[in-house]
Amino acid sequence: MPRYILKRLGLALLTLVLLSLIIFFAGSVLPGNPGRAILGPFASQQAVQILNHQLGVDRPLVSQYWTWVTGILHGDLGTSTQFHLPVSTLLFPALGRSLKLALVAFVIVVPLSILGGVLAALYRGRFVDRSISVTGLSLTSVPEFVSGVVLIVIFAIGLKWFPVTANPPPGTSPLGQLHYLILPAIPLVFVLFGYIARMARAGTIEALDSDYVRTAVLKGLPESVVIRRHVLRNSLLPTITVIATQTGYLIGGLVVVETLFNYPGLGRLIVTAANNKDFPTLEAGVLVIGIVYLGATLIADILYTVLNPRIRYEQAE
Amino acid sequence: MSDEEAIDGAATPVAAKIPLEDAPALRDPAAVGLVPAAAGGVVVVGTLDGSSGTIRRENLRLLLHSPAFLIGTVILLWWIVCALFGKTIAPYNPVAGSLTAFNEAPSGAHWFGTDSLGRDVLSRVIVGAREILIVTPLATLLGTVLGTSIGLIQGYFRGRVDSFSGRLVDAVLALPIVIVAFLFVVALGPSAPTLIIVIGLVFGLLISRTVRTAVLQERDLDYIAAARLRDESNTHIMFVEILPNVFGPILVEFTVRLGYAIFTVATLSFLGFGIQPPTPDWGADIANSYQYLGAGYWWEVLFPALAIASLVVAINLIADSIEAVVIQ
Numbered sequence: 001m002p003r004y005i006l007k008r009l010g011l012a013l014l015t016l017v018l019l020s021l022i023i024f025f026a027g028s029v030l031p032g033n034p035g036r037a038i039l040g041p042f043a044s045q046q047a048v049q050i051l052n053h054q055l056g057v058d059r060p061l062v063s064q065y066w067t068w069v070t071g072i073l074h075g076d077l078g079t080s081t082q083f084h085l086p087v088s089t090l091l092f093p094a095l096g097r098s099l100k101l102a103l104v105a106f107v108i109v110v111p112l113s114i115l116g117g118v119l120a121a122l123y124r125g126r127f128v129d130r131s132i133s134v135t136g137l138s139l140t141s142v143p144e145f146v147s148g149v150v151l152i153v154i155f156a157i158g159l160k161w162f163p164v165t166a167n168p169p170p171g172t173s174p175l176g177q178l179h180y181l182i183l184p185a186i187p188l189v190f191v192l193f194g195y196i197a198r199m200a201r202a203g204t205i206e207a208l209d210s211d212y213v214r215t216a217v218l219k220g221l222p223e224s225v226v227i228r229r230h231v232l233r234n235s236l237l238p239t240i241t242v243i244a245t246q247t248g249y250l251i252g253g254l255v256v257v258e259t260l261f262n263y264p265g266l267g268r269l270i271v272t273a274a275n276n277k278d279f280p281t282l283e284a285g286v287l288v289i290g291i292v293y294l295g296a297t298l299i300a301d302i303l304y305t306v307l308n309p310r311i312r313y314e315q316a317e
Numbered sequence: 318m319s320d321e322e323a324i325d326g327a328a329t330p331v332a333a334k335i336p337l338e339d340a341p342a343l344r345d346p347a348a349v350g351l352v353p354a355a356a357g358g359v360v361v362v363g364t365l366d367g368s369s370g371t372i373r374r375e376n377l378r379l380l381l382h383s384p385a386f387l388i389g390t391v392i393l394l395w396w397i398v399c400a401l402f403g404k405t406i407a408p409y410n411p412v413a414g415s416l417t418a419f420n421e422a423p424s425g426a427h428w429f430g431t432d433s434l435g436r437d438v439l440s441r442v443i444v445g446a447r448e449i450l451i452v453t454p455l456a457t458l459l460g461t462v463l464g465t466s467i468g469l470i471q472g473y474f475r476g477r478v479d480s481f482s483g484r485l486v487d488a489v490l491a492l493p494i495v496i497v498a499f500l501f502v503v504a505l506g507p508s509a510p511t512l513i514i515v516i517g518l519v520f521g522l523l524i525s526r527t528v529r530t531a532v533l534q535e536r537d538l539d540y541i542a543a544a545r546l547r548d549e550s551n552t553h554i555m556f557v558e559i560l561p562n563v564f565g566p567i568l569v570e571f572t573v574r575l576g577y578a579i580f581t582v583a584t585l586s587f588l589g590f591g592i593q594p595p596t597p598d599w600g601a602d603i604a605n606s607y608q609y610l611g612a613g614y615w616w617e618v619l620f621p622a623l624a625i626a627s628l629v630v631a632i633n634l635i636a637d638s639i640e641a642v643v644i645q
Contacts (some may be wrong), residue, residue: 014484015484015487015488015491016488016491018485018487018488019488019489019491019492021488022488022489023500026500026501026504027500027504028502030504030505031504031505074493081526099579130637134385137633137634137637138630138633140631141580141629141632142578142580142625142626142630143580143584143587143600143625143629144584145583145587145603145607145622145627146583146622146626147602147626148602149603149610149619149622150619150622150623150626151605152607152610153610153615153618155615156610157610159614160487164610164611177540178432213357225433228482249493252492252493252494252495252496253493253495254586255495255499255588256495256584256588259587260607262589270496270499271588274499274503274588274590275589279504280548282503284335284501286492286496289492289493289496290491290492293491293492293493294491297491298476303513
C-alpha cells in the first residue's frame with residue numbers, strides 16, 4: 001500500500017515535469033518575440049531588444065526554463081508583464097475565489113448527479129432512465145457559456161431572481177455572496193452532471209446484477225436495505241474517482257463562466273493575461289490548473305485504494 | 318436510453334445471423350488452429366469480407382430505427398444546408414449592418430432582432446454555421462488520422478516508444494482540452510488553420526489512447542501471426558490487417574470528438590481566440606453582445622446560444638447512437 005502510493009506519487013511528479021515543459025514550450029517558445037508582441041509593430045528594434053533583455057528572453061531556452069522552474073519551486077511565479085506585479089500576488093487570491101465558485105458547483109452537483117444516476121439505474125430502460133440519460137447527455141455536451149447565457153436570460157433578466165454578475169459588492173454577507181454564486185455555478189453543474197450520473201448509473205447497474213444482491217433479495221431483505229447496504233456501497237466507489245477527475249475539468253469550465261459572469265477568479269485572470277500577451281501570468285495560471293488536476297486525480301486514486309478492500313488486500317500480498 | 322432500445326429492437330435478426338458468419342468466432346484460436354496456417358489465412362479473410370458487409374448493413378438498419386439518431390441527423394443536415402447556402406437563405410447581409418436599426422427587439426422585419434451594429438441576428442445565426450462546420454470536421458479528421466497512426470504504432474510495437482508517448486499523452490491530458498487549446502492558440506495567434514492544427518493535435522493524442530487499446534486486443538490474434546508468417550511488412554500489417562478491424566471504435570471516436578471540437582471552437586471563439594470577427598460566428602457573436610445583457614438585449618445572445626446548443630446536442634445524439642450500435 002505505501003509502495004503503491006509512492007509509485008503513484010512518482011508518476012504524478014514525472015507528469016508534472018512533462019507538463020511544465022509543454023507549458024513552457026507553448027508560453028515561451030511558440031510566441032516568438034515577446035518584446036515585439038508587447039510593444040507592437042511600430043516600436044523600434046532597439047526598444048524591443050532592450051525589453052527582451054529585461055524580460056530575460058534573449059537567453060538560451062534551457063537556462064530560461066531552469067530559471068522559471070527553480071523560481072516556481074521557491075514560490076516565485078514570475079512577474080506579470082501587464083500589471084508589473086509578482087504573479088503570485090495576482091494568482092493566489094484569484095485561485096481562492098475560483099475554488100469558492102467550484103465548491104458551490106460541487107455541493108450542488110454531487111448529490112444531484114448521484115441521485116440521478118441511481119434513480120436511472122433503478123428504473124433501467126424505463127421513462128425515468130431515458131429522460132435522465134438524454135438530459136444528462138445534452139447538458140454535458142453544451143458549452144458552459146451557452147447554458148450560462150440562457151440561464152442569465154431566463155433567471156437574471158426575465159425573472160430577476162439572480163444578479164447578472166457573480167461579483168457581489170464589498171461587504172456582502174456570506175449568504176449574500178452565495179446568492180451571487182449560484183447562477184454561475186449552474187453551467188458547471190450541467191457539464192458535470194452527465195458524467196457523474198452516467199458513472200453512478202453504470203456502477204449501480206453492475207451492483208444490481210451481481211450475485212450478492214440477488215442473494216440479499218432472495219433471503220428476504222427489504223428493498224431499501226438491499227439498496228442502501230448492498231447496492232450503493234459497491235456502486236459509488238467508481239463514482240468517487242470520476243468526481244475527483246472532474247475537478248480539473250471544472251476548473252477548465254471556470255475560464256468561461258468567470259468571463260461570462262465577470263468574476264475575478266483564476267479563469268478570468270488567464271483570459272485577461274492572454275488578451276494582454278502577459279505570458280508569465282498565463283503560464284503560471286495554466287500550470288496551477290494542471291497541479292490542481294494532478295493533485296485531484298492522485299487523491300482520487302489513493303482514496304479508491306483506501307476505500308476498496310479488494311485492491312487493498314491485493315496490494316498487501 | 319436509446320442503446321438498450323436499439324439493441325432490443327433488432328435482437329432477433331442479428332442473433333439469427335451472427336452465429337454462422339461471426340468473424341470473431343472464426344478468429345478463435347481453436348477454430349482456426351484446425352486448418353493449415355496459409356490456407357487458414359485465406360479462408361478467414363474471405364469470410365471476414367462477406368460477414369462484415371452484412372453486419373454493416375445491419376448496423377445501418379439499427380441506426381435508422383433509432384429516434385435519437387434521426388433527430389440528430391435532421392438538425393445536423395439543417396445546419397449543413399445553412400453552412401452551404403447560408404448567404405442565399407439569409408434575409409439580410411449578415412456582415413453589413415443597418416444604419417438605423419441598432420439593438421432592435423425581434424419583430425416582423427427582423428425575426429431575431431438586430432445587434433449593436435444593426436446587423437440582422439437571424440442572418441448571422443444562419444451564416445454562422447459555415448465557419449464552425451468547416452473548422453471542426455477538418456480538425457477532428459486531422460485528429461482521427463493522427464490518433465489512429467499513433468495508436469497503431471503504440472499498440473503494435475509496444476515497448477519504449479509506447480511508454481514514452483504514453484507519458485506525454487498523460488501530461489497533455491492533465492489539462493482540460495479547452496485550456497490546452499487556449500494556451501497554444503494564444504501562443505500562435507488565432508486563425509482557422511491554427512485552430513485546426515491545435516485541436517487536431519490534441520485530439521490526436523486523445524484518440525491514440527482508444528486506438529491503442531483496440532490494437533492491443535488485435536495484435537496477438539492469429540490473423541496477425543498468419544500475416545507475419547507470410548512475411549508482410551509492419552506497415553502492411555498495421556494499416557491493411559489491423560486497421561479495418563479497429564474501424565468501429567475509430568468511427569465512434571470521430572463522432573464523439575466532433576462534438577467536443579464544436580464545444581472547444583465555440584468556447585475559444587467566445588473567449589476571443591477562435592473564429593475572428595467580422596466572420597459571422599455564434600460564439601464570437603455572443604462574446605460581442607453579452608455585456609449588453611444587463612440592458613436587456615437578450616435576443617443578441619440567446620439565438621446564437623440556442624444554435625450552438627442544437628448543433629452539439631445533435632452531434633452527441635448521433636455519436637451516442639453510433640456508439641450503441643457499433644460497440645454492442
